[in-house]
Amino acid sequence: MADIGARLEEICAGRVLSGDAIGDDYTHDETLGGEPVRPAHVVLPEDADEVAAILKLAAETGTPVTARGSGSGLSGSAVPHPDGILVSFERMNKILEIDTVNHVAVVQPGVTLTELEEATAAVGFVYPVYPGELSASLGGNVNTNAGGMRAIKYGVTRHHVLGLQAALPTGEVIRTGGRFVKASTGYDLTQLIVGSEGTLALVTEAVLKLQPRLAHQATILVPFPDLASVMTAVPKVVGSGLGPLILEYIDALTMGAITYTHDLQLGIPDEIKEKAQAFLVVMLENNSAGRLDEDIETAGELLTELGALDVYSLPGGAARKLVEARENAFYTAKGVGADDIIDTVLPRSSLPEFFTRVLEIAQGNQTLVIGCGHAGDGNVHLAVFQKDPEVRHRVLHELFASGMALGGAISGEHGIGRGKKRHFLELEDPGKIELMRRIKQAFDPQGILNPGVLFD
Amino acid sequence: MADIGARLEEICAGRVLSGDAIGDDYTHDETLGGEPVRPAHVVLPEDADEVAAILKLAAETGTPVTARGSGSGLSGSAVPHPDGILVSFERMNKILEIDTVNHVAVVQPGVTLTELEEATAAVGFVYPVYPGELSASLGGNVNTNAGGMRAIKYGVTRHHVLGLQAALPTGEVIRTGGRFVKASTGYDLTQLIVGSEGTLALVTEAVLKLQPRLAHQATILVPFPDLASVMTAVPKVVGSGLGPLILEYIDALTMGAITYTHDLQLGIPDEIKEKAQAFLVVMLENNSAGRLDEDIETAGELLTELGALDVYSLPGGAARKLVEARENAFYTAKGVGADDIIDTVLPRSSLPEFFTRVLEIAQGNQTLVIGCGHAGDGNVHLAVFQKDPEVRHRVLHELFASGMALGGAISGEHGIGRGKKRHFLELEDPGKIELMRRIKQAFDPQGILNPGVLFD
Ligand SMILES: Cc1cc2nc3c(=O)[nH]c(=O)nc-3n(C[C@H](O)[C@H](O)[C@H](O)COP(=O)(O)OP(=O)(O)OC[C@H]3O[C@@H](n4cnc5c(N)ncnc54)[C@H](O)[C@@H]3O)c2cc1C
Ligand SMILES: Cc1cc2nc3c(=O)[nH]c(=O)nc-3n(C[C@H](O)[C@H](O)[C@H](O)COP(=O)(O)OP(=O)(O)OC[C@H]3O[C@@H](n4cnc5c(N)ncnc54)[C@H](O)[C@@H]3O)c2cc1C
Numbered sequence: 001m002a003d004i005g006a007r008l009e010e011i012c013a014g015r016v017l018s019g020d021a022i023g024d025d026y027t028h029d030e031t032l033g034g035e036p037v038r039p040a041h042v043v044l045p046e047d048a049d050e051v052a053a054i055l056k057l058a059a060e061t062g063t064p065v066t067a068r069g070s071g072s073g074l075s076g077s078a079v080p081h082p083d084g085i086l087v088s089f090e091r092m093n094k095i096l097e098i099d100t101v102n103h104v105a106v107v108q109p110g111v112t113l114t115e116l117e118e119a120t121a122a123v124g125f126v127y128p129v130y131p132g133e134l135s136a137s138l139g140g141n142v143n144t145n146a147g148g149m150r151a152i153k154y155g156v157t158r159h160h161v162l163g164l165q166a167a168l169p170t171g172e173v174i175r176t177g178g179r180f181v182k183a184s185t186g187y188d189l190t191q192l193i194v195g196s197e198g199t200l201a202l203v204t205e206a207v208l209k210l211q212p213r214l215a216h217q218a219t220i221l222v223p224f225p226d227l228a229s230v231m232t233a234v235p236k237v238v239g240s241g242l243g244p245l246i247l248e249y250i251d252a253l254t255m256g257a258i259t260y261t262h263d264l265q266l267g268i269p270d271e272i273k274e275k276a277q278a279f280l281v282v283m284l285e286n287n288s289a290g291r292l293d294e295d296i297e298t299a300g301e302l303l304t305e306l307g308a309l310d311v312y313s314l315p316g317g318a319a320r321k322l323v324e325a326r327e328n329a330f331y332t333a334k335g336v337g338a339d340d341i342i343d344t345v346l347p348r349s350s351l352p353e354f355f356t357r358v359l360e361i362a363q364g365n366q367t368l369v370i371g372c373g374h375a376g377d378g379n380v381h382l383a384v385f386q387k388d389p390e391v392r393h394r395v396l397h398e399l400f401a402s403g404m405a406l407g408g409a410i411s412g413e414h415g416i417g418r419g420k421k422r423h424f425l426e427l428e429d430p431g432k433i434e435l436m437r438r439i440k441q442a443f444d445p446q447g448i449l450n451p452g453v454l455f456d
Numbered sequence: 457m458a459d460i461g462a463r464l465e466e467i468c469a470g471r472v473l474s475g476d477a478i479g480d481d482y483t484h485d486e487t488l489g490g491e492p493v494r495p496a497h498v499v500l501p502e503d504a505d506e507v508a509a510i511l512k513l514a515a516e517t518g519t520p521v522t523a524r525g526s527g528s529g530l531s532g533s534a535v536p537h538p539d540g541i542l543v544s545f546e547r548m549n550k551i552l553e554i555d556t557v558n559h560v561a562v563v564q565p566g567v568t569l570t571e572l573e574e575a576t577a578a579v580g581f582v583y584p585v586y587p588g589e590l591s592a593s594l595g596g597n598v599n600t601n602a603g604g605m606r607a608i609k610y611g612v613t614r615h616h617v618l619g620l621q622a623a624l625p626t627g628e629v630i631r632t633g634g635r636f637v638k639a640s641t642g643y644d645l646t647q648l649i650v651g652s653e654g655t656l657a658l659v660t661e662a663v664l665k666l667q668p669r670l671a672h673q674a675t676i677l678v679p680f681p682d683l684a685s686v687m688t689a690v691p692k693v694v695g696s697g698l699g700p701l702i703l704e705y706i707d708a709l710t711m712g713a714i715t716y717t718h719d720l721q722l723g724i725p726d727e728i729k730e731k732a733q734a735f736l737v738v739m740l741e742n743n744s745a746g747r748l749d750e751d752i753e754t755a756g757e758l759l760t761e762l763g764a765l766d767v768y769s770l771p772g773g774a775a776r777k778l779v780e781a782r783e784n785a786f787y788t789a790k791g792v793g794a795d796d797i798i799d800t801v802l803p804r805s806s807l808p809e810f811f812t813r814v815l816e817i818a819q820g821n822q823t824l825v826i827g828c829g830h831a832g833d834g835n836v837h838l839a840v841f842q843k844d845p846e847v848r849h850r851v852l853h854e855l856f857a858s859g860m861a862l863g864g865a866i867s868g869e870h871g872i873g874r875g876k877k878r879h880f881l882e883l884e885d886p887g888k889i890e891l892m893r894r895i896k897q898a899f900d901p902q903g904i905l906n907p908g909v910l911f912d
Contacts (some may be wrong), residue, residue: 183801
């Protein structure tokens with residue numbers, strides 16, 4: 001491996017770390033209960049040619065390569081291989097262009113969501129995908145197909161990646177797609193790389209679709225007597241044509257935990273709190289303040305008809321705080337001792353039945369399962385409290401199996417990585433797994449990219 | 457081949473055509489100048505198992521298989537192989553469900569856009585992708601990633617395909633995606649199959665995302681003194697937040713041809729007609745008539761500032777007719793003797809430069825090139841009038857090469873198929889072609905699906 005370190009130095013002089021010089025940060029992502037792993041080398045490339053050269057070296061020597069953005073992932077897919085190279089994109093962090101004619105941003109993979117938010121706001125545009133962790137990199141977002149609360153209106157990362165530059169494990173650098181929203185010119189390599197968790201190619205540049213930034217937003221918080229009525233209300237709000245920006249459910253326990261840890265005052269009277277078993281957070285946006293007021297009014301009426309206990313308009317500051325607290329629900333869950341987090345996605349219509357199953361599975365296994373989620377897109381985030389790893393595996397297995405039986409998939413946005421791989425391989429159609437393996441081989445004949453992620 | 461006919465009869469009794477019993481319709485699509493080819497057999501399956509059995513037989517005997525929807529394609533990709541089997545999906549034409557909770561339609565591939573439009577309208581939803589030919593099948597739409605005028609607001613077919621059932625050339629039937637808008641659970645097989653022109657799998661069912669059907673639409677027709685000012689106006693309209701449903705450009709010659717052939721009265725005074733070198737058609741939609749009126753007013757003001765000669769509000773009937781005439785521009789071009797049609801896609805910002813190049817290429821080759829297109833998404837439809845096949849190949853080659861040099865791709869929505877394959881193989885990055893070939897092999901190790909399409 002010393003030899004590889006020296007050869008990496010030739011490619012990225014002064015930007016290679018080996019052995020003890022490797023900081024702890026590089027050994028893990030944010031997955032609960034994941035084992036940290038120190039790679040043999042960390043290398044910090046500055047352009048696509050360097051990335052390609054690293055991959056050529058790795059292919060020649062059969063060395064595993066793992067990409068790392070900000071390491072905020074929740075699937076363990078940025079955890080390196082002990083004998084491998086970790087390619088950290090922290091130095092490829094330039095916003096190359098905010099193109100206000102084609103409405104795209106061209107970014108290097110190490111750019112963070114926070115940086116992109118600032119740059120787009122300055123010119124009246126927005127990259128409308130807001131996954132909960134704004135320190136995440138766009139390279140990580142692309143490779144996990146990150147979602148977030150606003151997916152209900154704008155879709156997820158996949159829907160905003162128009163093109164990529166990527167270095168293939170065979171050493172070529174390709175460009176896919178471009179500054180346009182559609183093409184029918186061969187297979188869509190862009191979409192194949194999106195969500196591939198660093199197993200197919202290393203992304204060295206991304207062309208991201210922007211939207212005009214609308215001027216006004218307003219938020220209502222809507223308590224319901226039970227989760228079932230929230231789930232019935234959701235499709236009606238989506239089908240109303242109001243085009244909600246956020247449509248998030250939070251169960252009473254989770255609401256308690258996040259308001260408590262974030263010291264949130266939402267102005268809900270005690271007698272409503274007592275009755276409320278679930279909450280819906282609805283955010284609307286509009287370019288016209290007048291239209292927004294009207295729409296919020298309409299939404300409130302609609303939700304009252306649908307069984308809401310009341311409707312609370314949240315002032316800007318409180319709304320922002322609540323959304324932030326919801327985004328940090330992961331840390332809240334971690335703080336109160338959750339042992340794992342899952343993010344199953346289901347057809348909206350299956351949510352009520354799924355929640356019945358969740359309760360049965362939790363009770364049947366003496367496990368606490370609480371949650372919140374992107375109700376509008378059927379993406380349920382559940383925190384699982386169960387110390388015993390075997391029982392926990394069984395609980396997760398049963399939760400995923402129930403979700404899949406109801407037409408869902410294991411992960412809506414966090415990915416499979418290492419953390420959920422056993423479940424993926426146990427539960428997914430073997431014919432599909434086999435096909436995915438062959439696709440993996442088409443990109444990476446030697447299997448150097450992120451071995452152990454997705455497949456064994 | 458007699459043997460294969462008999463074995464197909466075992467799979468689809470009474471639904472196999474061979475030899476002279478095969479009607480002319482099965483020998484071609486709508487590609488200009490394409491050569492009709494009669495396949496050895498046409499088979500009309502009724503379910504996914506039959507489709508899988510046909511593929512198993514084909515794999516066993518090394519027989520080429522081509523899928524056919526409605527045969528309205530413009531790339532020659534539904535034209536069968538002379539020794540092959542044509543699988544026509546005309547009997548798999550059931551709408552299995554319009555699911556108003558999850559907001560999806562589940563359809564068999566032979567369902568036409570017209571049929572889906574009727575079924576969704578009945579329940580207040582819409583499948584918002586309107587490619588110009590409503591007799592086209594959803595299976596064909598999925599496999600060409602069909603676009604259309606409303607892509608500027610809603611995106612193209614790709615953005616509405618949430619899941620598929622598909623029979624693989626290796627004989628398995630898989631299900632991908634589902635009734636949800638996002639997942640991060642392995643590679644996105646759905647998006648890989650979309651746009652693959654029947655070369656990777658046969659689609660036997662599709663889950664399509666629906667939108668609420670908004671109540672009101674209004675259209676303005678906006679003449680401009682030249683194409684360049686149209687192209688400058690387009691990004692401003694997109695960036696305005698008005699969210700146009702249609703943003704279509706039509707050049708003066710094309711406008712003349714379509715108004716003439718469709719006997720359209722648009723009420724534009726002669727002195728404006730004389731000055732107008734290009735037109736923009738802008739359609740907006742809203743659930744509120746009042747808001748729509750306001751928005752049309754705002755759009756008109758914006759376009760006047762941007763150099764429009766005038767702004768004409770089109771009454772519903774005239775608007776519908778104009779859009780229809782525009783959709784049939786292909787037949788108009790065919791009628792007046794066009795020899796080929798291309799649909800290059802480019803970054804919007806490159807359109808003015810591209811049009812300068814188009815003029816140079818046309819003049820340099822004594823060729824007439826006229827057009828219209830989806831200006832909002834940079835998708836330019838050009839009719840090429842040039843009888844000499846060699847000169848025509850050169851003209852197309854130069855047009856595509858210019859488009860690609862400006863950041864574009866050969867086809868925005870029609871596909872590569874057989875018709876544009878030579879250009880694709882000549883102009884596309886060989887590294888990408890090689891990767892696509894390996895992906896093709898991952899799906900179809902024996903190369904039985906649509907050989908001759910995309911690759912040689
Ligand atoms: C508090 C909190 C809230 C969160 N909320 C959300 C949420 O709402 N929605 C959501 O989707 N996720 C959420 N996440 C998860 C996480 O932020 C996302 O998965 C994010 O996309 C990871 O980005 P990253 O830069 O940290 O990637 P990393 O963790 O570094 O890597 C993620 C994956 O991408 C690969 N990768 C990174 N860069 C590249 C590259 N250039 N080329 C190829 N592969 C690459 C890695 O190999 C790995 O497989 C949350 C996490 C936390 C801690
Ligand atoms: C007047 C006119 C206007 C048009 N306007 C537009 C437009 O605005 N936008 C646009 O995008 N296109 C347009 N087209 C082109 C055409 O309508 C589209 O390409 C359409 O998607 C083709 O559908 P089809 O059912 O006719 O498919 P076909 O022509 O039968 O087949 C097209 C491709 O799909 C494959 N295929 C079909 N069914 C299946 C299946 N079940 N499984 C696997 N592969 C399958 C075929 O093998 C072939 O490769 C227009 C055509 C005409 C004639």
